[in-house]
Amino acid sequence: MNDTSSSVNSYRAAVCQGRSVLLIIAAVTLCMVGVAHAPLPDAGLRTALVLVAAGVNAILVAGRLMHVLQERHVIFVLLAFTVLFFVALMGLCLWAHGDTPKP
Amino acid sequence: MEIAYTVHARPDTGVYNAKLGMWLFLASEVMLFGGLFSAYVFLRVGAPPDTWPQGWLNVPLGTLNTLLLAASAVTTFLAWAACKARRLDQFKLHTGLTLLLGCIFLGIKGYEYHDKWTHYELRLKDGRIAEGHLVGPKSTAEAVVLKGRWVEDRRQLLDGRRSRGTWQELTIPRADIDRMQNYAPRHNTFLAIYYTMTGLHGLHVLGGVVVFAYLWGPGSRLWHVDPEHFTNRVEVAGLFWHFVDLVWIFLFPVLYLS
Numbered sequence: 001m002n003d004t005s006s007s008v009n010s011y012r013a014a015v016c017q018g019r020s021v022l023l024i025i026a027a028v029t030l031c032m033v034g035v036a037h038a039p040l041p042d043a044g045l046r047t048a049l050v051l052v053a054a055g056v057n058a059i060l061v062a063g064r065l066m067h068v069l070q071e072r073h074v075i076f077v078l079l080a081f082t083v084l085f086f087v088a089l090m091g092l093c094l095w096a097h098g099d100t101p102k103p
Numbered sequence: 104m105e106i107a108y109t110v111h112a113r114p115d116t117g118v119y120n121a122k123l124g125m126w127l128f129l130a131s132e133v134m135l136f137g138g139l140f141s142a143y144v145f146l147r148v149g150a151p152p153d154t155w156p157q158g159w160l161n162v163p164l165g166t167l168n169t170l171l172l173a174a175s176a177v178t179t180f181l182a183w184a185a186c187k188a189r190r191l192d193q194f195k196l197h198t199g200l201t202l203l204l205g206c207i208f209l210g211i212k213g214y215e216y217h218d219k220w221t222h223y224e225l226r227l228k229d230g231r232i233a234e235g236h237l238v239g240p241k242s243t244a245e246a247v248v249l250k251g252r253w254v255e256d257r258r259q260l261l262d263g264r265r266s267r268g269t270w271q272e273l274t275i276p277r278a279d280i281d282r283m284q285n286y287a288p289r290h291n292t293f294l295a296i297y298y299t300m301t302g303l304h305g306l307h308v309l310g311g312v313v314v315f316a317y318l319w320g321p322g323s324r325l326w327h328v329d330p331e332h333f334t335n336r337v338e339v340a341g342l343f344w345h346f347v348d349l350v351w352i353f354l355f356p357v358l359y360l361s
Binding site for chain 2: 094
């Protein structure tokens with residue numbers, strides 16, 4: 001196979017991949033909206049399910065479109081530090097929220 | 104002077120400089136939006152019971168915007184794939200679609216802002232409360248005309264889902280009005296954080312549109328000189344656009360659905 005046909009094939013594969021990603025994101029988004037309006041007994045459960053659906057969409061965008069999974073070691077290190085700081089930021093907020101002054 | 108490692112990867116990092124720079128920038132952006140999301144969590148869980156608005160935002164429009172931005176992320180990806188396959192015509196097509204989708208997203212966001220900006224809460228001197236959209240052409244120096252409803256208690260204003268379908272035209276003399284305020288950021292905490300987060304995100308979308316417009320137009324001259332360098336620029340711009348999509352993926356459920 002020469003370079004031209006190889007690049008044409010890889011472009012076709014990208015089109016198929018992009019189409020699949022868009023369809024899955026659309027389906028997950030519609031499910032998310034459905035869950036948000038469903039008469040679930042617990043509001044916390046509803047919020048959790050909605051955020052899980054958002055997480056699925058985020059993984060698709062990051063993993064498939066941003067190629068995070070195929071990135072170099074240095075990018076992973078950078079992302080690991082980002083996640084660490086982000087988790088610390090959120091954890092600090094939650095910890096501080098529970099640390100209310102006693103009457 | 105030639106800038107080093109714009110095309111080929113640096114031996115020590117394994118990636119070209121612009122890509123590493125973009126990932127570093129995105130890491131700082133995660134902390135920026137992370138700070139705002141944590142502020143939202145604080146405000147939301149710290150709000151006294153029955154004081155946080157529900158259903159104030161237009162879910163169908165928010166859903167449409169989510170799908171538009173997801174579609175634009177895919178067209179960005181395809182624009183980069185087209186560059187890799189050395190197909191400038193397909194790059195132009197997909198980048199043009201990205202621009203169009205980004206502009207429609209901003210247009211819908213602008214419509215939503217306008218809808219909120221023209222939504223008023225009126226407190227009358229006799230204690231009655233009215234809410235609704237200002238009918239500008241019918242309002243005069245003597246009276247305000249709202250397409251809205253009367254409410255018994257301010258707490259009724261908080262659930263936007265229950266009020267729909269019951270709105271009528273209300274003509275209220277200005278002399279009877281004690282306080283009149285639109286749904287601007289100063290109206291309440293929810294709107295303040297809503298405008299802050301979506302406004303900052305909208306600025307990012309606008310920035311992305313400007314960059315892609317440049318790459319689609321005058322910036323594409325680089326393609327004829329150094330296609331590999333141009334492809335790298337498209338990839339880096341695409342990383343930013345995907346990040347903008349990722350932020351919206353979480354903004355939508357947090358603001359519109361929770």
